[in-house]
Amino acid sequence: MALVATGSLAVVALSRGETISALWILVAAVCSFLVAYRFYARFIARKVMRLDAGRATPAVYRADGLDYVATDKRVLFGHHFAAIAGAGPLVGPVLAVQMGYLPGTLWIIVGVVLAGAVQDFMVLFISMRREGRSLGELVRMEMGQAAGVIALFGAFLIMIIILAVLALIVVKALAASPWGLFTVAATVPLALAMGGYTRWIRPGRIGEVSVLGLIGLIAALVCGQWVAQSPFWGPLFTLTPIQLCWILIGYGAVASVLPVWLLLAPRDYLSTFLKIGAIAALAVGIVIMAPALRMPSVTAFAADGGPVWAGSLFPFLFITIACGAVSGFHALIASGTTPKLIATEADAPMIGYGAMLMEAFVAIMALIGASILDPGIYFAMNSPAAVIGTEPHQVAQAVTAMGYPLSADTLVQTARDLGEHTVISRAGGAPTLAVAMAEIFSHVVGGPAMKAFWYHFAILFEALFILTAVDAGTRAGRFMLQDLIAIAAPRFGKNEGVVPGLVATGLCVAAWGFFLHQGVSDPLGGVNTLWPVFGIANQMLAAIALMLGTVVLFRMKRDRYVWVTALPAAWLLLCTGTAGWLKLFAADPKVGFLAHAARFEAAADRGQVLAPAKSLSEMRQVILNDRIDAALVAVFLAVVLALLAFSLRSVLAARRSAVPTACEVIGETVAAA
């Protein structure tokens, strides 16, 4: 197995000047993952954590049949994977392909094996030994009260940025796309009907209502084509990004205060099952089609960045692909419901380490998807209008000048095949991936005639689970915010109060709405600006989780093995620290927020309007946005440095102690009575 992995990787790495099949990447990834699971995960379980299959887990000693249930490991694997896999692993790799497929592939494989899966596994282990507590509480237990509050604050900010970025991706995918917008809009009444069905007609019949919902979705997809072509309805569903932005903000505000059974729960059923189904179908499709990679292994943009995002390979590749290689957000999931459901410690490697490998596999598929497209189309779709223009011949010329020959006819024909008005500057990853999925699915089922259907199916699948995440995330963010405010004003923390809940929800929506609006009105496309901020935030949370792991290992007196978490933590600190520093202080206005603001301010003082702004007031908006983004990055840096200091303090204290100081909870089995 190790030989196959090395051999495939060698083929991927060494093939120059000829196209190779995507299957090589898939085989290399899968074999590497199996080897890592067989050896590294087992090493961590046996030597580093010393898992004990005989030790009672929270699901055993606190069993209540509801939150704490000892669960079959295959069932729990599905639960955990469905909770961690979202839009992140689909978007980052698509953006990273601007550097060619090789850098991204290597980072996903190495990153997940040594950092991402280790982080998930470690947090699951720590939480599992502490009654399934949440990340904030774990940090507090092991590093002190102040560290816990800072971690909670960091997690809240990350939540806001994630929501803004996800919503931005939806806006980019649905703007000027009546077919897409109609099908996504149709999911709202569909979900309401499903909610009523599970509430009153057949309570609890999730399977039944999901099948009915799926039929409704397909009907909406079919009708969507008709709507898009209708001279009356078509224009009604053709909206600008700004209009969509306000609709989304309004939707987020309303949806997150509705009762959960009405809209959120039924849409979650649809999006979860569709997500799992689409991921499985994509895997099968890639294996059947065995497409050739058309993107070069390394492009000219690998050195200093390109039109899709700015910045050099180090550190920016490592924050562009966050989810899929290492995702800090998983620390919240691995300390959420999963540790309360795990039946025995022996299941932890498969759930903690294994599910993350599965997510990396999804990321690899997204990377393959972006790499099998015509590179010219890829750059036309992902470059901002400010760089390549908006007219097909202009765009074709600009992209050809980058070194990727593209004709205006190809651009127009591609859009027509997909049933869209245009594919130009559809940044955000989701539309690019949808084109790739349409390519793969139509190869297997339906041929070219079905391309438009599959494209909109893919858009629907991505938009659906992003909207569910926006809704659920706003609710989660509201509770985080209430907890934080309650530290200063305890009365605010009361869950039952209507007013604090509404205020916290409003603040949450306003916060992500602000960044969404900024991203949508940003002439550079927004994804350009917001995705790096999101990547930095997410990787910093991962660094925090790995620092927690390091502290716990020191406190358990396993000093010999701390490198397992300390090395990836150091690497992430290095990447995010450098990236954060460059985003703040780089002299290149394309990379540094402050340099960009200074350039615009100097021009504004001269009364000059710089493109892409169109007026002096827009200039001032650009400057303000830059400064807010810079402040945000500075706050992230401060949070992570503070936690680094707390970690070092805890580590030194643990080193001085002669006995283990980790605060593990040993459960007394109620069931034994």
Added chain:
Amino acid sequence: MSDPLATLRKALHLMVGMPDYADYVRHMQAHHPDRPVMDRRAFFRDRQQARYGGRNGGRCC
């Protein structure tokens, strides 16, 4: 649990946060025979609220 279809059904349900009702009833009968047991509808509503209405709403990016 040996029946693969039953396992699949449970896995799909738990993916959307719905634990098994029969397991719940079995737990209540074994450990708390004195306490009232929720019926299927109440159990469904309770779990829905627990998944979405509370602090476990976090899903990944």
